[in-house]
Protein backbone atom coordinates (compact mmCIF):
# COMPACT_ATOMS: atom_id res chain seq x y z
CA UNK A 1 0.00 0.00 0.00
CA UNK A 2 1.36 3.39 -0.91
CA UNK A 3 0.31 5.97 1.60
CA UNK A 4 1.03 9.61 1.78
CA UNK A 5 3.67 10.59 4.30
CA UNK A 6 1.12 12.96 5.78
CA UNK A 7 -2.57 13.05 5.08
CA UNK A 8 -3.63 15.04 2.04
CA UNK A 9 -4.44 18.55 3.15
CA UNK A 10 -8.03 18.45 1.93
CA UNK A 11 -8.76 15.24 3.81
CA UNK A 12 -6.97 16.02 7.06
CA UNK A 13 -10.05 16.81 9.12
CA UNK A 14 -11.79 13.71 7.86
CA UNK A 15 -8.92 11.40 8.73
CA UNK A 16 -8.96 12.83 12.25
CA UNK A 17 -12.53 11.71 12.91
CA UNK A 18 -12.87 10.16 16.35
CA UNK A 19 -13.12 6.52 15.32
CA UNK A 20 -11.59 4.69 18.27
CA UNK A 21 -13.40 3.91 21.49
CA UNK A 22 -12.85 6.24 24.42
CA UNK A 23 -14.57 4.56 27.36
CA UNK A 24 -13.88 7.50 29.68
CA UNK A 25 -16.29 9.62 27.61
CA UNK A 26 -19.01 6.96 27.32
CA UNK A 27 -21.71 5.73 29.71
CA UNK A 28 -20.93 2.06 29.26
CA UNK A 29 -23.17 1.63 26.23
CA UNK A 30 -21.39 -1.51 25.02
CA UNK A 31 -21.82 -3.03 28.49
CA UNK A 32 -25.58 -2.48 28.44
CA UNK A 33 -26.98 -2.43 24.88
CA UNK A 34 -25.80 -5.81 23.54
CA UNK A 35 -26.71 -9.18 24.91
CA UNK A 36 -24.35 -12.12 25.07
CA UNK A 37 -24.58 -15.82 25.77
CA UNK A 38 -22.41 -17.91 28.03
CA UNK A 39 -19.67 -19.35 25.86
CA UNK A 40 -15.90 -19.47 25.51
CA UNK A 41 -15.99 -15.67 25.08
CA UNK A 42 -18.42 -14.80 27.90
CA UNK A 43 -18.67 -16.30 31.36
CA UNK A 44 -22.40 -15.68 31.78
CA UNK A 45 -25.59 -14.77 29.93
CA UNK A 46 -26.69 -11.16 29.64
CA UNK A 47 -29.90 -10.07 27.88
CA UNK A 48 -29.72 -7.02 25.58
CA UNK A 49 -30.54 -3.70 27.17
CA UNK A 50 -29.50 -4.71 30.69
CA UNK A 51 -26.35 -3.55 32.50
CA UNK A 52 -23.60 -6.10 32.87
CA UNK A 53 -23.14 -7.30 36.44
CA UNK A 54 -19.55 -6.00 36.32
CA UNK A 55 -20.45 -2.46 35.29
CA UNK A 56 -19.88 -0.02 38.14
CA UNK A 57 -21.85 3.12 38.92
CA UNK A 58 -19.16 5.27 37.31
CA UNK A 59 -19.54 3.26 34.06
CA UNK A 60 -16.20 1.54 34.56
CA UNK A 61 -15.76 -2.20 34.25
CA UNK A 62 -14.95 -3.76 37.61
CA UNK A 63 -12.83 -6.49 36.05
CA UNK A 64 -11.21 -4.51 33.26
CA UNK A 65 -7.68 -5.66 34.03
CA UNK A 66 -8.60 -9.35 34.32
CA UNK A 67 -11.28 -9.80 31.66
CA UNK A 68 -9.56 -12.74 29.98
CA UNK A 69 -8.81 -14.46 33.27
CA UNK A 70 -12.50 -14.12 34.18
CA UNK A 71 -13.68 -15.71 30.93
CA UNK A 72 -14.72 -12.42 29.27
CA UNK A 73 -12.40 -12.37 26.27
CA UNK A 74 -15.35 -11.28 24.12
CA UNK A 75 -15.18 -7.88 25.80
CA UNK A 76 -11.49 -7.45 24.94
CA UNK A 77 -12.04 -7.81 21.20
CA UNK A 78 -14.97 -5.43 20.97
CA UNK A 79 -14.52 -2.03 19.28
CA UNK A 80 -17.29 0.55 18.94
CA UNK A 81 -15.26 2.75 16.53
CA UNK A 82 -15.92 5.75 18.76
CA UNK A 83 -19.70 5.36 18.66
CA UNK A 84 -19.92 5.31 22.47
CA UNK A 85 -18.51 8.76 23.02
CA UNK A 86 -20.23 10.19 19.95
CA UNK A 87 -23.65 9.11 21.23
CA UNK A 88 -22.96 10.00 24.87
CA UNK A 89 -21.22 13.33 24.49
CA UNK A 90 -22.53 14.69 21.24
CA UNK A 91 -25.95 13.28 20.44
CA UNK A 92 -27.15 12.99 24.05
CA UNK A 93 -25.00 15.79 25.52
CA UNK A 94 -23.75 13.74 28.45
CA UNK A 95 -27.11 12.25 29.43
CA UNK A 96 -27.28 8.58 30.40
CA UNK A 97 -29.63 5.64 30.01
CA UNK A 98 -29.33 5.28 33.78
CA UNK A 99 -30.70 8.75 34.53
CA UNK A 100 -33.32 8.67 31.78
CA UNK A 101 -34.66 5.11 31.54
CA UNK A 102 -37.39 6.21 29.12
CA UNK A 103 -34.72 7.26 26.62
CA UNK A 104 -32.60 4.15 27.01
CA UNK A 105 -34.09 2.11 24.19
CA UNK A 106 -33.65 4.92 21.69
CA UNK A 107 -30.14 5.60 22.91
CA UNK A 108 -29.15 1.97 22.39
CA UNK A 109 -30.64 1.92 18.88
CA UNK A 110 -28.75 5.11 18.05
CA UNK A 111 -25.56 3.53 19.38
CA UNK A 112 -25.87 0.62 16.92
CA UNK A 113 -26.53 2.97 14.02
CA UNK A 114 -23.57 5.21 14.85
CA UNK A 115 -21.34 2.19 15.30
CA UNK A 116 -22.18 0.98 11.81
CA UNK A 117 -21.54 4.42 10.34
CA UNK A 118 -18.28 4.81 12.22
CA UNK A 119 -17.05 1.42 11.07
CA UNK A 120 -17.74 2.45 7.48
CA UNK A 121 -15.95 5.73 8.14
CA UNK A 122 -12.96 3.77 9.45
CA UNK A 123 -12.60 2.09 6.06
CA UNK A 124 -13.38 5.15 3.99
CA UNK A 125 -10.90 7.39 5.79
CA UNK A 126 -8.23 4.77 5.21
CA UNK A 127 -8.84 5.03 1.48
CA UNK A 128 -8.19 8.77 1.73
CA UNK A 129 -4.63 8.03 2.87
CA UNK A 130 -3.88 5.76 -0.09
CA UNK A 131 -2.22 7.72 -2.87
CA UNK A 132 -2.96 5.13 -5.56
CA UNK A 133 -6.67 5.45 -4.80
CA UNK A 134 -6.66 9.15 -5.66
CA UNK A 135 -9.10 8.71 -8.58
CA UNK A 136 -11.87 7.87 -6.09
CA UNK A 137 -10.86 10.27 -3.32
CA UNK A 138 -13.42 12.92 -4.21
CA UNK A 139 -16.21 10.35 -4.18
CA UNK A 140 -14.97 8.85 -0.93
CA UNK A 141 -14.61 12.27 0.70
CA UNK A 142 -18.18 13.15 -0.23
CA UNK A 143 -19.45 9.94 1.34
CA UNK A 144 -17.36 10.57 4.47
CA UNK A 145 -18.96 13.99 4.78
CA UNK A 146 -22.41 12.54 4.25
CA UNK A 147 -22.05 9.74 6.80
CA UNK A 148 -20.26 11.80 9.43
CA UNK A 149 -22.92 14.48 9.06
CA UNK A 150 -25.58 11.93 9.88
CA UNK A 151 -23.84 11.12 13.17
CA UNK A 152 -23.87 14.76 14.20
CA UNK A 153 -27.60 15.17 14.65
CA UNK A 154 -30.29 12.84 15.99
CA UNK A 155 -32.88 13.78 13.39
CA UNK A 156 -30.38 13.17 10.59
CA UNK A 157 -29.30 9.91 12.20
CA UNK A 158 -32.86 8.66 12.31
CA UNK A 159 -33.12 8.90 8.54
CA UNK A 160 -30.36 6.29 8.16
CA UNK A 161 -31.08 2.67 7.29
CA UNK A 162 -27.88 1.41 8.87
CA UNK A 163 -28.33 -2.06 7.46
CA UNK A 164 -28.16 -0.61 3.95
CA UNK A 165 -25.01 1.45 4.49
CA UNK A 166 -22.42 -1.35 4.07
CA UNK A 167 -23.99 -2.14 0.71
CA UNK A 168 -23.33 1.45 -0.38
CA UNK A 169 -19.80 1.67 1.00
CA UNK A 170 -18.60 -1.79 -0.05
CA UNK A 171 -18.50 -1.23 -3.83
CA UNK A 172 -16.59 2.03 -3.36
CA UNK A 173 -14.01 0.29 -1.18
CA UNK A 174 -13.78 -2.37 -3.85
CA UNK A 175 -12.98 0.19 -6.52
CA UNK A 176 -10.46 1.91 -4.28
CA UNK A 177 -8.50 -1.21 -3.46
CA UNK A 178 -8.58 -2.33 -7.09
CA UNK A 179 -6.63 0.85 -7.91
CA UNK A 180 -4.01 0.18 -5.25
CA UNK A 181 -3.59 -3.54 -4.63
CA UNK A 182 -1.30 -5.56 -6.90
CA UNK A 183 -2.57 -8.95 -8.00
CA UNK A 184 -2.12 -11.52 -5.26
CA UNK A 185 -3.57 -14.84 -4.14
CA UNK A 186 -7.36 -14.99 -4.52
CA UNK A 187 -8.98 -16.16 -1.31
CA UNK A 188 -12.14 -14.11 -1.18
CA UNK A 189 -14.61 -15.66 1.28
CA UNK A 190 -12.44 -18.79 1.34
CA UNK A 191 -12.48 -21.20 4.25
CA UNK A 192 -8.85 -21.13 5.38
CA UNK A 193 -9.53 -22.12 8.97
CA UNK A 194 -6.56 -23.79 10.66
CA UNK A 195 -4.48 -23.64 7.48
CA UNK A 196 -0.75 -22.88 7.48
CA UNK A 197 -0.20 -19.92 5.11
CA UNK A 198 2.76 -17.60 4.67
CA UNK A 199 2.68 -16.06 1.17
CA UNK A 200 -0.32 -13.76 1.35
CA UNK A 201 1.17 -10.58 -0.05
CA UNK A 202 -1.56 -8.57 -1.80
CA UNK A 203 -3.99 -11.43 -1.22
CA UNK A 204 -7.71 -10.90 -1.57
CA UNK A 205 -8.86 -12.18 1.82
CA UNK A 206 -12.10 -10.22 1.90
CA UNK A 207 -14.62 -12.13 4.01
CA UNK A 208 -12.29 -15.13 4.34
CA UNK A 209 -12.33 -17.38 7.38
CA UNK A 210 -8.87 -17.51 8.91
CA UNK A 211 -10.09 -18.98 12.17
CA UNK A 212 -7.11 -20.40 14.06
CA UNK A 213 -5.00 -20.21 10.90
CA UNK A 214 -1.26 -20.51 11.35
CA UNK A 215 0.02 -17.25 9.87
CA UNK A 216 3.29 -17.07 11.75
CA UNK A 217 5.75 -15.00 9.75
CA UNK A 218 3.22 -14.48 6.94
CA UNK A 219 3.59 -11.64 4.48
CA UNK A 220 0.21 -9.88 4.52
CA UNK A 221 1.41 -6.58 3.10
CA UNK A 222 -1.17 -5.01 0.79
CA UNK A 223 -3.62 -7.83 1.52
CA UNK A 224 -7.31 -6.89 1.60
CA UNK A 225 -8.62 -8.04 4.98
CA UNK A 226 -12.06 -6.43 4.88
CA UNK A 227 -14.36 -8.59 6.99
CA UNK A 228 -11.85 -11.43 7.31
CA UNK A 229 -12.32 -13.55 10.41
CA UNK A 230 -9.00 -13.66 12.26
CA UNK A 231 -10.21 -15.14 15.52
CA UNK A 232 -7.50 -17.31 16.98
CA UNK A 233 -5.22 -16.80 13.96
CA UNK A 234 -1.55 -16.87 14.91
CA UNK A 235 0.01 -13.65 13.64
CA UNK A 236 3.31 -13.88 15.48
CA UNK A 237 5.98 -12.45 13.23
CA UNK A 238 3.46 -11.64 10.49
CA UNK A 239 3.64 -8.38 8.54
CA UNK A 240 0.32 -6.55 8.21
CA UNK A 241 1.93 -3.12 8.12
CA UNK A 242 0.38 -2.16 4.78
CA UNK A 243 -2.64 -4.47 4.78
CA UNK A 244 -5.96 -2.87 3.89
CA UNK A 245 -9.03 -2.48 6.11
CA UNK A 246 -7.64 -4.04 9.28
CA UNK A 247 -9.72 -3.26 12.37
CA UNK A 248 -8.84 -3.22 16.07
CA UNK A 249 -11.35 -6.03 16.64
CA UNK A 250 -9.73 -8.30 14.07
CA UNK A 251 -6.32 -7.79 15.61
CA UNK A 252 -7.54 -8.21 19.19
CA UNK A 253 -9.22 -11.49 18.30
CA UNK A 254 -5.97 -12.94 16.92
CA UNK A 255 -2.73 -14.01 18.55
CA UNK A 256 0.37 -11.92 18.12
CA UNK A 257 3.54 -10.71 19.73
CA UNK A 258 5.97 -7.79 19.57
CA UNK A 259 7.30 -9.05 16.22
CA UNK A 260 3.89 -8.71 14.54
CA UNK A 261 3.81 -5.63 12.33
CA UNK A 262 0.48 -3.79 12.31
CA UNK A 263 -0.83 -0.85 10.29
CA UNK A 264 0.27 2.41 11.86
CA UNK A 265 -3.27 3.68 12.39
CA UNK A 266 -4.03 0.85 14.84
CA UNK A 267 -1.53 2.22 17.32
CA UNK A 268 -0.32 -0.05 20.11
CA UNK A 269 -0.72 -3.81 19.87
CA UNK A 270 -3.43 -5.46 22.00
CA UNK A 271 -2.54 -5.69 25.68
CA UNK A 272 -2.74 -9.47 25.67
CA UNK A 273 -0.02 -9.79 23.01
CA UNK A 274 2.97 -10.36 25.25
Ligand code: SF4
Nearest residue numbers: 031052054055061075
Ligand atom coordinates in the same frame (compact mmCIF):
# COMPACT_ATOMS: atom_id res chain seq x y z
S1 SF4 B 1 -17.34 -7.57 31.83
FE1 SF4 B 1 -16.77 -5.41 31.90
S2 SF4 B 1 -16.31 -4.84 29.75
FE2 SF4 B 1 -17.47 -6.77 29.71
S3 SF4 B 1 -19.63 -6.15 29.43
FE3 SF4 B 1 -19.23 -6.38 31.65
S4 SF4 B 1 -18.70 -4.34 32.39
FE4 SF4 B 1 -18.48 -4.34 30.13
